[in-house]
Amino acid sequence: MPSSLTSRRPITTNCSFKSLSSLPNNATDKKTLVKPVAPRATVVYKSAQKHALRKPGNESLDDLRSRLDEQEKRLSLLEDNRKDALEKSIISEEKLRKQERDSAHLTEQLNKLLEKKQDVVTSLETTRSSYKSSKIEETALTQSIREAKVEIQCLKASLDSQKCKTELFEREALEQKYRMDNLRKDIEILRRSLDQEKQTHHQHEKTRNHRAYSIEKIQLDLQQLQNELEIQESRIEKNKSDNEKLYQEMKESARKLRENEQHLEDLYSKIHKLLGRLETNRERISHINSEIQSVEKEKNTLTRNYEQLLNEERSMKANLVDISSKIESLTIEMQRLRFREEMNLNECKQEANYLHDCLQDNIEKIEQLEREIAASQQISNRNKEQWDKLQTEVNDLQSIISQKEREIEQEVINKNNLLRQIEQTKESISLQQQEISELDKLCSQDEITRRYLHNLVQELKGNIRVFCRIRPNLSKEIESMFVDNVTSDASRLSISSASSVSSITSCNNTTLEPQYRIFSSNSVEVVAPQKYSETNKSAKQHLSKWNFSFDRIFGPESTQEDIFEEISQLVQSALDGYRVCIFAYGQTGSGKTYTMLGGENEGESGIIPKSMRKIFSAAEYLHEQNWEFHLKASFLEIYNETIRDLLADHTISKERNYDIKIDRLTGATYVVGLTVEDISTPYQLEKLLKKSVANRSTAATRCNERSSRSHSVFRLYISGRNNETGEERMGLLNLIDLAGSERLNSSGSTGDRLRETQHINKSLSALGDVISSLSNKEKHIPYRNSKLTYLLQDSLGGDSKTLMFVNVSPTCESFQETLCSLRFAQKVNSCQIGTAHRVTKVDLCAGFFAKECTM
Numbered sequence: 001m002p003s004s005l006t007s008r009r010p011i012t013t014n015c016s017f018k019s020l021s022s023l024p025n026n027a028t029d030k031k032t033l034v035k036p037v038a039p040r041a042t043v044v045y046k047s048a049q050k051h052a053l054r055k056p057g058n059e060s061l062d063d064l065r066s067r068l069d070e071q072e073k074r075l076s077l078l079e080d081n082r083k084d085a086l087e088k089s090i091i092s093e094e095k096l097r098k099q100e101r102d103s104a105h106l107t108e109q110l111n112k113l114l115e116k117k118q119d120v121v122t123s124l125e126t127t128r129s130s131y132k133s134s135k136i137e138e139t140a141l142t143q144s145i146r147e148a149k150v151e152i153q154c155l156k157a158s159l160d161s162q163k164c165k166t167e168l169f170e171r172e173a174l175e176q177k178y179r180m181d182n183l184r185k186d187i188e189i190l191r192r193s194l195d196q197e198k199q200t201h202h203q204h205e206k207t208r209n210h211r212a213y214s215i216e217k218i219q220l221d222l223q224q225l226q227n228e229l230e231i232q233e234s235r236i237e238k239n240k241s242d243n244e245k246l247y248q249e250m251k252e253s254a255r256k257l258r259e260n261e262q263h264l265e266d267l268y269s270k271i272h273k274l275l276g277r278l279e280t281n282r283e284r285i286s287h288i289n290s291e292i293q294s295v296e297k298e299k300n301t302l303t304r305n306y307e308q309l310l311n312e313e314r315s316m317k318a319n320l321v322d323i324s325s326k327i328e329s330l331t332i333e334m335q336r337l338r339f340r341e342e343m344n345l346n347e348c349k350q351e352a353n354y355l356h357d358c359l360q361d362n363i364e365k366i367e368q369l370e371r372e373i374a375a376s377q378q379i380s381n382r383n384k385e386q387w388d389k390l391q392t393e394v395n396d397l398q399s400i401i402s403q404k405e406r407e408i409e410q411e412v413i414n415k416n417n418l419l420r421q422i423e424q425t426k427e428s429i430s431l432q433q434q435e436i437s438e439l440d441k442l443c444s445q446d447e448i449t450r451r452y453l454h455n456l457v458q459e460l461k462g463n464i465r466v467f468c469r470i471r472p473n474l475s476k477e478i479e480s481m482f483v484d485n486v487t488s489d490a491s492r493l494s495i496s497s498a499s500s501v502s503s504i505t506s507c508n509n510t511t512l513e514p515q516y517r518i519f520s521s522n523s524v525e526v527v528a529p530q531k532y533s534e535t536n537k538s539a540k541q542h543l544s545k546w547n548f549s550f551d552r553i554f555g556p557e558s559t560q561e562d563i564f565e566e567i568s569q570l571v572q573s574a575l576d577g578y579r580v581c582i583f584a585y586g587q588t589g590s591g592k593t594y595t596m597l598g599g600e601n602e603g604e605s606g607i608i609p610k611s612m613r614k615i616f617s618a619a620e621y622l623h624e625q626n627w628e629f630h631l632k633a634s635f636l637e638i639y640n641e642t643i644r645d646l647l648a649d650h651t652i653s654k655e656r657n658y659d660i661k662i663d664r665l666t667g668a669t670y671v672v673g674l675t676v677e678d679i680s681t682p683y684q685l686e687k688l689l690k691k692s693v694a695n696r697s698t699a700a701t702r703c704n705e706r707s708s709r710s711h712s713v714f715r716l717y718i719s720g721r722n723n724e725t726g727e728e729r730m731g732l733l734n735l736i737d738l739a740g741s742e743r744l745n746s747s748g749s750t751g752d753r754l755r756e757t758q759h760i761n762k763s764l765s766a767l768g769d770v771i772s773s774l775s776n777k778e779k780h781i782p783y784r785n786s787k788l789t790y791l792l793q794d795s796l797g798g799d800s801k802t803l804m805f806v807n808v809s810p811t812c813e814s815f816q817e818t819l820c821s822l823r824f825a826q827k828v829n830s831c832q833i834g835t836a837h838r839v840t841k842v843d844l845c846a847g848f849f850a851k852e853c854t855m
């Protein structure tokens with residue numbers, strides 16, 4: 001304490017006096033200082049005085065001398081004692097002086113320490129005052145933060161209320177949208193009901209009154225809807241103004257937030273400054289602490305000095321103890337101060353942390369508020385857009401309503417007109433219905449007559465018929481012809497066409513190449529130079545001629561439709577319950593597959609797909625006459641005299657051995673284990689055909705790169721029943737694409753291909769043999785000579801209808817083959833193989849059809 005410290009100074013002087021007072025009172029100079037050693041000298045002096053009191057005359061000289069020596073000794077002794085005392089006094093004097101110096105030094109140091117303490121106290125006071133001011137600032141800041149918080153809360157509350165309002169608005173907007181949707185649906189329903197009304201209006205006169213009533217109702221509803229729309233509009237208007245207000249409020253709150261933000265930023269900077277000041281105070285305190293530590297160190301050294309001095313000088317001890325106690329009290333005070341300072345510092349730190357946290361919170365809140373403001377702005381924008389949309393929709397709806405009103409008016413006018421028309425139409429319909437029933441009767445009679453006449457025609461034509469089809473030159477063939485003409489064969493002569501009916505030239509218009517001249521629908525003349533003639537090479541004529549006549553000849557210009565038109569009656573026969581067999585014969589590349597299955601392009605479908613279409617449409621037509629048809633199909637190929645199921649998996653079909661059997665009851669042939677699929681839609685049939693075509697074995701030969709080296713047999717089993725008459729029919733349609741007929745030397749085949757060709761030729765000649773045997777009415781028909789004839793035994797007999805297509809290729813290279821094919825076809829054409837019979841015993845046939853499926 002300053003007062004105590006100031007009172008120390010006089011004490012220091014006292015202290016020095018006190019130390020001196022412990023000395024003898026008269027010992028203020030050197031002479032008096034000798035006296036303390038007197039006791040010993042006094043004893044010597046007293047004994048000398050005692051000797052001197054003796055009587056001098058009574059003593060001897062020796063005694064005197066000895067006494068003198070004694071005296072001299074005593075004197076020297078005294079002198080030594082005196083010297084010792086003097087030395088000791090000098091030493092003690094020096095010690096005292098040193099102690100005095102030390103004490104003066106200590107006093108000086110103490111004074112310095114006191115000064116330093118004074119400084120520390122003053123600095124502490126200034127720190128305290130600055131701390132107080134910072135505390136005041138802090139409280140002010142806390143207050144302002146609190147205020148800011150309150151403001152933020154207010155803003156939050158206002159934002160919440162705005163949010164609520166926005167949500168409310170959104171909900172309202174949704175409700176409006178929902179209502180609008182409902183309105184739209186109502187309008188849609190009304191429109192539909194209007195349409196229905198229109199229809200019913202056309203149908204029944206009775207509903208007229210009801211419709212008028214409903215129209216009125218609709219009009220009323222529309223009126224109501226319009227009113228509702230107006231209400232909605234006013235609501236939307238109100239919402240718009242609310243929205244505007246909300247928008248303004250939001251703007252205001254955003255502005256306030258921005259201000260608060262600014263304020264918070266100021267607060268933040270103040271806190272920053274305060275923290276800086278706190279930091280400097282902390283530094284100062286640490287500095288003071290270090291000083292205190294140094295003082296403490298010094299104090300310790302001093303204490304040690306004091307303790308030494310106390311040992312030497314008791315008088316100083318009390319003062320030193322006092323000083324040390326005071327120093328201790330000061331230290332305690334200092335510690336107390338330090339503790340307080342630390343406390344303050346901790347408080348400051350906590351406060352600063354708290355302020356920092358508050359600041360962070362505020363920043364986060366501000367950010368959140370900003371986000372919320374942005375979101376609410378977006379919502380308001382969206383609401384605005386929705387409102388605009390709703391308004392446009394309302395406008396649209398209004399225009400639709402007005403249009404609908406006009407339409408309704410028009411409808412009312414039309415309604416009366418239509419009513420009149422309905423009456424007229426009704427009358428005409430009743431008349432037409434009468435006519436139709438009459439025509440129906442005539443139709444069923446016609447159908448019976450048609451079938452009878454058709455079969456009559458078929459029988460007259462003969463049950464085996466031959467059609468010849470000459471395909472056109474293919475583009476690649478024409479190209480190669482052109483190249484030949486230009487490059488190598490300049491010597492060729494050109495001749496004019498000899499045909500007045502229809503003619504084609506196969507290669508070019510020269511006499512050196514064969515020509516096919518179609519004179520009528522059933523006769524063709526083949527003209528060729530002698531080099532093409534096998535028998536007549538040495539003949540004098542330049543040209544050889546061959547005439548062929550068939551049931552029908554189709555030239556290269558004939559289309560697939562032309563072909564099918566001619567054979568469609570045969571397909572009809574299959575539906576009528578006959579066994580029909582159509583096969584295509586001819587050399588490789590002559591157009592057999594094209595005729596049976598068709599070409600790759602659209603509109604080139606052949607007999608098989610066309611027949612299927614015909615059967616489905618005819619079955620549909622006959623369904624009206626109570627006929628119910630069931631179709632089943634199988635597709636097989638005969639390759640190297642081995643049967644393969646084209647509807648079964650390739651690997652299974654390859655491994656299996658398919659045997660042909662004959663049903664003894666019906667005489668029908670069937671293949672054991674062959675796949676027979678039920679067909680109920682044209683799509684199923686199309687799928688089946690695709691599958692079988694993919695499975696069909698093809699191999700490349702020199703003659704045709706897509707040459708099919710097997711006979712393919714498509715069999716369609718048709719069973720029909722008339723539910724009214726109970727009549728039953730069972731037809732079978734065989735559509736066969738035979739393998740290419742080639743002469744061994746022309747095909748150039750070797751190895752496997754040679755074997756294939758041999759098998760093909762063998763089976764084709766077996767077919768010829770069967771036909772000729774049938775024609776000659778031989779007892780034994782060699783059906784078993786090949787798998788093909790054995791399989792077709794039931795369809796090549798007298799009670800079935802057979803049609804053979806002889807396909808002709810017009811190329812020069814194929815001429816010899818063509819000639820062979822035409823000759824074979826001519827032979828077949830000359831055969832007469834009996835009259836066809838319809839199969840009507842369904843029960844028998846059912847067994848026949850079921851066999852292929854099960855065995």
Ligand SMILES: Nc1ncnc2c1ncn2[C@@H]1O[C@H](COP(=O)(O)OP(=O)(O)OP(=O)(O)O)[C@@H](O)[C@H]1O
Pocket residue numbers: 470471472474556586587588589590591592593594595599600704706707708709738739740741807
């Ligand atoms: N009438 C035709 N009109 C147009 N092109 C045809 C005609 N006939 C056949 N062709 C074409 O001639 C080529 C050979 O025909 P296709 O494959 O039908 O002969 P193919 O007699 O079945 O031969 P293969 O016995 O080798 O199977 C094919 O490209 C085919 O499109």
